[in-house]
Amino acid sequence: MKCSYCNREAVYYQRYSGKHLCRKHFTDFFEKKIRTVVKKYKMIETGDRIAIALSGGKDSTTLTKVLLELYGDRRDLEFLAITIDEGIEGYREKTLKIAKEITRSVGIEHYIASFEDNFSAKLDEIVKVGEKLPCSYCGVFRKYLLNKSARELSANKLATAHNLDDESQTILMNFINADIDRLARLIPQRDQEGLIRRIKPFMELYEKEIVTYGFLKGYPMIFDECPYSYFPVRAFVRDFIYELERKYPGRKISILRSLEKLAESLRITNPQIELSKCKICNEPTSQDLCQACKLVNELENKISIEHNEKLSLIKI
């Protein structure tokens, strides 16, 4: 099949646009989409020091590479990478290795924050005694460490590799569950003290597009799924959206547009809560204690978990 724009062989069929794209035109499309989204949401601005949440999986690897490719030459910007080591044997080692290779290849600072150094327990230990699902602990601790690390490293933005598939699933899940508060938190928020603004340059790109771009560029692509990953509702919604998109291409984007159109109203009904500081660790929270400290409290009698006062970050 020929490219819809030139005479070259197509490498990608973009179902929702009906376009066949060759390597050059696919790459152009992909990079232009990032530039457009970055501009639209003012994700990258002069003077920014941007921390990239780099797990070493396919999406964050591609994010790191492409951000440096597109914006790495700008002298008014700084980039660094943060990797969270949750302590998952047989899983994280592989991606950690890739993550190191990636930051070395693009030449940016790279820091690792581990659950073990910062909460005195690996996820492998936590899940043995915790009564919640593994993701409930991991999600809270990972976000906590990413935000705290980015701040301590003087970053003012935190880039994550969430893509259109992730976003449309999250939006639809929250809508179905009538969780309008969570829905509201997905729209761009004003800056609050202690909270590093998160940016998602991939939010309008299909997972398939990211994977294709990564392959075309020859990036190391790891597809392993976390052994603890268990999201039954999300999986159900994901399958529905997958079928929906297959039958009616473009639905993932239109779910995202729904949220955008609702953004203004959500700002009225669900104004951002003024954050205070956690009474234990001083991190920003809407309650007395932050979620991480609550979980640490819950777990500390069961294992010798504790919240290390000083953030432990390893520069590699």
Added chain:
Amino acid sequence: MKCSYCNREAVYYQRYSGKHLCRKHFTDFFEKKIRTVVKKYKMIETGDRIAIALSGGKDSTTLTKVLLELYGDRRDLEFLAITIDEGIEGYREKTLKIAKEITRSVGIEHYIASFEDNFSAKLDEIVKVGEKLPCSYCGVFRKYLLNKSARELSANKLATAHNLDDESQTILMNFINADIDRLARLIPQRDQEGLIRRIKPFMELYEKEIVTYGFLKGYPMIFDECPYSYFPVRAFVRDFIYELERKYPGRKISILRSLEKLAESLRITNPQIELSKCKICNEPTSQDLCQACKLVNELENKISIEHNEKLSLIKI
């Protein structure tokens, strides 16, 4: 299985509440739910003259019966029924017969407005030449005749039998399609000249509950589907919600709650458009011509369809 409230045999298992209900407690639940919803949205108020849109199918038959059962004794209220005869051979005759039986049994006025008398063409003829899907014509003409008839008959409310299944499908479809304007139109609107306020007393009741109630009461229940019915997207969304509800009971209600939670802000961001009058037929519309007149114009060269100036209503 015993009823969760008494010693009688259960006739219905309400999955989302985990309750088994006997005939009495199911009936109590059903009628109480209607009273609650009617009160919550001020659907029925002193002095109302309520036109019931009665097709003669299972839902509208049950609606007519139960509204008269619950509110028929109130001397400050009046009820009447309107049936639209679209002109669908082999389908509408059956339900028309039931509709007549029902209004006779509850003793209310009953009017029939037909496509043939009011647009000089049956749906069977329209679909032969029309380029749109049958439902596109039928939906517009039916709503048009219901509103106009209700108004000419001095009704101030129009009750339809839309249930929770219908509502949750419509809400989710609009959300997925990023059609926030249509989503906004699902929330209760302020009255506008010429437009009869529509009320949906079944909006929080599952289709299954309506059918069960109808059976228990011995109402004539027709399940026939219109031969022209073709809603591929809706069917797809319906199947998804069905599976979702099966796995995570209560989701239909929570989709409805999502819209309710958004209602206040949607009123601000998507205010109701001021209606004007159709330049041809004087019926309320947001544009120069109403949808019905546009469709009539589109069809009139192909068949001898016309918009009869005077509404033709047959009292039976």
